[in-house]
Amino acid sequence: MLDKIDRNLLCMLQQDCKQSLQALAEAVNLTSTPCWKRLKRLKNKGYIRGRGALLDNEKLNLGLTSFVLIKTQQYSSEWYRTFVQRIAKIPDVLVFYRISGEYDYFMQLEVAYMKSCDIFNKRLVNGVLGLVDVTSSFAMENKIYHRATRARVKSSPN
Amino acid sequence: MLDKIDRNLLCMLQQDCKQSLQALAEAVNLTSTPCWKRLKRLKNKGYIRGRGALLDNEKLNLGLTSFVLIKTQQYSSEWYRTFVQRIAKIPDVLVFYRISGEYDYFMQLEVAYMKSCDIFNKRLVNGVLGLVDVTSSFAMENKIYHRATRARVKSSPN
DNA sequence: AGTGAAAGAATCACTTA
DNA sequence: TAAGTGATTCTTTCACT
Numbered sequence: 001m002l003d004k005i006d007r008n009l010l011c012m013l014q015q016d017c018k019q020s021l022q023a024l025a026e027a028v029n030l031t032s033t034p035c036w037k038r039l040k041r042l043k044n045k046g047y048i049r050g051r052g053a054l055l056d057n058e059k060l061n062l063g064l065t066s067f068v069l070i071k072t073q074q075y076s077s078e079w080y081r082t083f084v085q086r087i088a089k090i091p092d093v094l095v096f097y098r099i100s101g102e103y104d105y106f107m108q109l110e111v112a113y114m115k116s117c118d119i120f121n122k123r124l125v126n127g128v129l130g131l132v133d134v135t136s137s138f139a140m141e142n143k144i145y146h147r148a149t150r151a152r153v154k155s156s157p158n
Numbered sequence: 159m160l161d162k163i164d165r166n167l168l169c170m171l172q173q174d175c176k177q178s179l180q181a182l183a184e185a186v187n188l189t190s191t192p193c194w195k196r197l198k199r200l201k202n203k204g205y206i207r208g209r210g211a212l213l214d215n216e217k218l219n220l221g222l223t224s225f226v227l228i229k230t231q232q233y234s235s236e237w238y239r240t241f242v243q244r245i246a247k248i249p250d251v252l253v254f255y256r257i258s259g260e261y262d263y264f265m266q267l268e269v270a271y272m273k274s275c276d277i278f279n280k281r282l283v284n285g286v287l288g289l290v291d292v293t294s295s296f297a298m299e300n301k302i303y304h305r306a307t308r309a310r311v312k313s314s315p316n
Numbered sequence: 317a318g319t320g321a322a323a324g325a326a327t328c329a330c331t332t333a
Numbered sequence: 334t335a336a337g338t339g340a341t342t343c344t345t346t347c348a349c350t
Contacts, residue, residue, distance in 0.1 A: 048214070060168075095302060096300070100295050137259030
């Protein structure tokens, strides 16, 4: 489905989607039109979900990252839907996954102050949500930044 | 430092950085030149770290997301540097944080098969890295997608 | 996959409030 | 210090080869 050129294009776009068609085309030894056709195809087929700016958390006063693991005893689909709806409304929540294993949900928060995390956690525990166990920790250092939540394109040596 | 217009621009760019200058300008009631100057300033001051395509993991055969928590008993800065260097070379690793609390590191992997996670974990445990405890779980469902690892711009109700 | 032309967008010197 | 006009240059897009 994807040849080497397509993969290269995706990889380049992932790092910088503002590169001109010409620059991209040159990098894969094509002229602009065939390159453009490939990009259009990749978009249409859904390989490219969107193109967004990556902002600086700290500059935006959201320098505190918190990871929250949640255990619950609620397993109805009704409860789950309500839970997700509420979580989705909270802008602090950057990442939300239902996971396998000891805990049921994983979340990543980005906030300005410790207090915000505290308020958030208290809401979860004291609220009507029936959560059994909420454990959180904080990011001290982030060493892999640009890959963050972007699909890797080049294949793994594994 | 940032007025309301700047915040609006950042918010729009975060969702879609391929919008034309004109479209952005209209949305904030400006003409293209002053809008362009603002964007340039936001870029230069570092609010915008980059602009990248958001790719589809599943289409790229990287549909399995794994979360790994690691505990170690190595606390020298020398060991840490080596550890980070090795981790950074593994393309499966999408996210890597040093964290506070019970565990020392948090990682998110994106891979094609369960086997890749297994190989990865075995490497960590059996390797020369001196890891004490490695626990992993898998993503079942991801309900908050586009916000992922992008700084939130609009303020929280908290 | 490539050429070339037409439409569209970004960039900047200069002007205005 | 911030916004606007208009000219120039660069980019995208597409019919045709």
